[in-house]
Amino acid sequence: MGPLHSPTVPALPDDSHRWRCGGCGNLTRFDVTRNRRTTEYWHFDLAGERRVEDTELLAETVDTVRCRWCGRDDAIELIRRQDV
Secondary structure, eight states, X not given: OOOOOOOOOOOOXXXXXXXXXTTTOOOSOXXXXXXXXEEEEEEEOTTOOEEEEEEEEEEEEEEEEEETTTOOXXXXXXXXXXXX
């Protein structure tokens, strides 16, 4: 039996950073799985149709970031953007 695969989840990019796949060089396409806990203000009209008018983010965790091009989730890195 081989070792368990446990990828490290990269930090979320900010205005001066971005993700890069160290496997294939992808800079633009990622599948991100995250869990969010929110409080929402729901408004129902008289016909019963719902509209979310306000959302407050209480907590968020990113579980995985996977490269859309090569499928790797163990090579995603946070790098500095060149244009800032």
